[in-house]
Amino acid sequence: MALLELKDIARRFQLGDTTVNALSDLNLRIDAGDYVAVMGPSGSGKSTLLNLLGLLDRPSAGSYLLEGRDVTTLSPDALAGVRSTRIGFVFQSFHLVPRLTAAENIALPMTLAGIPAAERRQRVRQALGDFGLENRADHRPDQLSGGQRQRVAIARATIMQPALILADEPTGNLDRHTGDEVVRLLEELNGRGVTLIVVTHDPSLGARARRQLRMEDGRLQSDSAQRPGAIAEIAPRPGGSVAA
Amino acid sequence: MRFPDILRFARDAATGYPLRTALSVLAMSIGVAAVVILTALGDGARRYVIGQFSSLGSNLVIVLPGRSGTGGFNPANAITSTPRDLTIDDAAALLRGSAIQRVAPLVVGSSEISAGGRLREVMVAGTTASYFAIRNFALAQGSALPEEDWGRGSSVAVIGHKIGQEIFGSNSAIGQWVRIGDRRLRVIGVLKPLGQGLGMNTDELVIIPVALAQALFNSNTLFRILVEAKSRSAISGARQQASDILKQRHRGEEDVTVITQDAVLATFDKLLGALTLGVAGIAAISLAVAGILVMNVMLVAVTQRTSEIGLLKALGASGRTIRLAFLAEAAMLSAVGALLGYLLGQLGAFALRQLFPVFPAYPPDWAVIAGLATALATGLLFGFMPARRAAQMDPVQALMSH
Numbered sequence: 001m002a003l004l005e006l007k008d009i010a011r012r013f014q015l016g017d018t019t020v021n022a023l024s025d026l027n028l029r030i031d032a033g034d035y036v037a038v039m040g041p042s043g044s045g046k047s048t049l050l051n052l053l054g055l056l057d058r059p060s061a062g063s064y065l066l067e068g069r070d071v072t073t074l075s076p077d078a079l080a081g082v083r084s085t086r087i088g089f090v091f092q093s094f095h096l097v098p099r100l101t102a103a104e105n106i107a108l109p110m111t112l113a114g115i116p117a118a119e120r121r122q123r124v125r126q127a128l129g130d131f132g133l134e135n136r137a138d139h140r141p142d143q144l145s146g147g148q149r150q151r152v153a154i155a156r157a158t159i160m161q162p163a164l165i166l167a168d169e170p171t172g173n174l175d176r177h178t179g180d181e182v183v184r185l186l187e188e189l190n191g192r193g194v195t196l197i198v199v200t201h202d203p204s205l206g207a208r209a210r211r212q213l214r215m216e217d218g219r220l221q222s223d224s225a226q227r228p229g230a231i232a233e234i235a236p237r238p239g240g241s242v243a244a
Numbered sequence: 245m246r247f248p249d250i251l252r253f254a255r256d257a258a259t260g261y262p263l264r265t266a267l268s269v270l271a272m273s274i275g276v277a278a279v280v281i282l283t284a285l286g287d288g289a290r291r292y293v294i295g296q297f298s299s300l301g302s303n304l305v306i307v308l309p310g311r312s313g314t315g316g317f318n319p320a321n322a323i324t325s326t327p328r329d330l331t332i333d334d335a336a337a338l339l340r341g342s343a344i345q346r347v348a349p350l351v352v353g354s355s356e357i358s359a360g361g362r363l364r365e366v367m368v369a370g371t372t373a374s375y376f377a378i379r380n381f382a383l384a385q386g387s388a389l390p391e392e393d394w395g396r397g398s399s400v401a402v403i404g405h406k407i408g409q410e411i412f413g414s415n416s417a418i419g420q421w422v423r424i425g426d427r428r429l430r431v432i433g434v435l436k437p438l439g440q441g442l443g444m445n446t447d448e449l450v451i452i453p454v455a456l457a458q459a460l461f462n463s464n465t466l467f468r469i470l471v472e473a474k475s476r477s478a479i480s481g482a483r484q485q486a487s488d489i490l491k492q493r494h495r496g497e498e499d500v501t502v503i504t505q506d507a508v509l510a511t512f513d514k515l516l517g518a519l520t521l522g523v524a525g526i527a528a529i530s531l532a533v534a535g536i537l538v539m540n541v542m543l544v545a546v547t548q549r550t551s552e553i554g555l556l557k558a559l560g561a562s563g564r565t566i567r568l569a570f571l572a573e574a575a576m577l578s579a580v581g582a583l584l585g586y587l588l589g590q591l592g593a594f595a596l597r598q599l600f601p602v603f604p605a606y607p608p609d610w611a612v613i614a615g616l617a618t619a620l621a622t623g624l625l626f627g628f629m630p631a632r633r634a635a636q637m638d639p640v641q642a643l644m645s646h
Contacts (some may be wrong), residue, residue, distance in 0.1 A: 028367075030483070037468050051640050054558065056557070056558060056639040056643070057639075057640050069285045076562075076563060077562040077564070078563045078565060080560050080561060080563070081560065081562070082556065083557075083558060083559070083560040084559065084560020084561075085560070089558045089559070091643075093549065095555045095558075095643070096553055097555070098257075098260075099256055099257070099260035100256065108556075108559055109560060111246075111249045112245050112556065112559055112560055112561045112565060112589070113245075113560060114245055114246050114249075116246075117249075156559070233297060
């Protein structure tokens with residue numbers, strides 16, 4: 001069954017007098033448990049797509065079905081509820097709250113969701129163990145290395161056991177070695193059945209995904225999962241060289 | 245988000261920016277402290293004046309010659325002569341009143357006292373033995389004026405504490421002779437030191453029999469008649485009776501003014517109460533300013549923490565949760581500021597009482613409660629706008645502002 005399905009999605013921004021088509025004619029179906037890389041040059045609409053998928057933004061047209069439910073018509077608070085339980089975010093710049101300890105950062109989604117403190121403690125302890133952060137529980141983000149910070153962020157993204165993890169350049173601020181470590185962690189999560197969507201500039205990271213989506217000018221230029229014939233209508237050279 | 249979690253989150257957010265938090269807490273505390281100290285001053289003034297009035301004696305009704313509608317000082321009294329003197333016999337006649345306990349006629353003037361080559365100006369009060377009971381005067385040495393016929397006036401005097409010290413030094417004044425005006429009087433008593441009484445410093449007072457004072461000042465009229473009612477509830481009865489008796493004696497003419505101490509007290513009470521309220525109003529402005537500062541601080545906080553708000557939204561925080569978190573922070577700043585201000589204010593009032601022991605500078609309860617409530621209310625009110633702004637932020641924009 002499809003985890004999510006986009007139909008004729010368009011997202012337009014008004015910049016002064018001109019309308020910018022950040023996304024147009026987007027049709028996409030991603031199955032539960034898939035591992036998808038979204039690639040493309042800057043301004044190709046990758047981030048807009050990720051924001052739409054993460055319910056942080058609404059499409060100007062089209063419909064978005066998440067787990068069979070149309071989420072384009074939900075209220076902001078209902079969207080927040082869906083984000084809370086079904087979607088985890090991993091950001092390039094980690095986005096940890098600087099005044100909170102690693103443990104508190106990991107617990108934040110549960111705190112926001114109103115989960116009792118005892119259960120939070122127990123789940124955070126488990127997560128700290130899973131991500132090798134046992135000795136860093138009481139450290140603040142500025143006392144952690146980049147890799148440790150991203151591990152805290154991933155632990156936070158998974159603590160609510162979401163169906164979907166959206167990672168925006170998760171290795172962008174890390175050196176190659178720690179970047180690989182982080183990617184391995186994300187892939188492990190995918191191995192346990194979580195759908196993983198990674199936005200990246202990095203061709204080698206993109207190549208590790210089971211399915212590659214290539215964006216250009218707000219359109220899906222190629223999709224490694226599509227039959228070549230279907231792609232041919234849009235892009236004459238399926239699987240063409242990296243646009244960036 | 246659970247309530248204790250919201251509080252903890254708001255507390256951590258506030259302590260995460262210590263300088264900003266300290267400044268807004270300080271502003272709020274100064275506002276509340278201003279309310280507490282200023283109302284303590286205002287109410288202290290009120291209590292002080294009322295205390296002074298009460299020291300005149302209890303259940304007091306005062307008769308003064310001349311007619312004046314309001315009971316206060318009337319400039320017309322100074323120009324027109326009183327139609328009829330208020331005499332010692334008038335005073336004695338008041339004792340007939342069933343609601344009247346004691347009566348003391350009073351003549352006041354200034355004269356010179358001399359003894360052993362020393363001389364000074366003094367206030368002289370001519371009155372009777374009952375005056376001591378009415379005014380609650382206690383004697384340090386000797387005895388009060390003798391009970392005698394009011395018209396007789398034996399040659400004795402009771403002197404104030406300071407007069408005794410100045411004229412006789414450490415020697416006992418009792419039994420000594422002094423000259424007052426052209427009379428030689430024997431000192432029979434010295435008053436206990438009392439300090440400033442309203443209008444008359446009893447430490448520098450010489451009390452002599454009323455008939456003697458009238459002869460000394462060559463006057464037939466009394467300055468006042470002090471009437472003590474039998475009880476508090478008898479005050480209005482005593483006033484009516486005094487008025488009726490004197491009207492009868494003055495051939496139906498109402499040419500005296502009878503005032504009760506309560507009426508005077510009530511006027512001062514009202515006046516100084518209004519003053520306190522006015523001062524509280526001025527102090528409340530500083531509270532409003534503090535509230536605006538809290539708003540400013542919260543707006544800065546929202547701007548500073550834009551990316552954090554975006555993150556919270558991405559992590560599934562509803563608009564309500566974010567609004568509550570920021571409101572809780574504003575409320576916390578105001579509450580801590582208010583509490584600190586309350587302590588500061590009480591400390592200030594305490595210091596005032598230590599510096600001026602006669603001045604009862606206690607802040608009234610209503611002012612303390614109103615001050616604290618206003619602080620919390622303005623904090624919440626001015627915290628609301630920034631909190632709403634935070635809750636309505638677009639998550640994508642907010643996340644990008646990193």
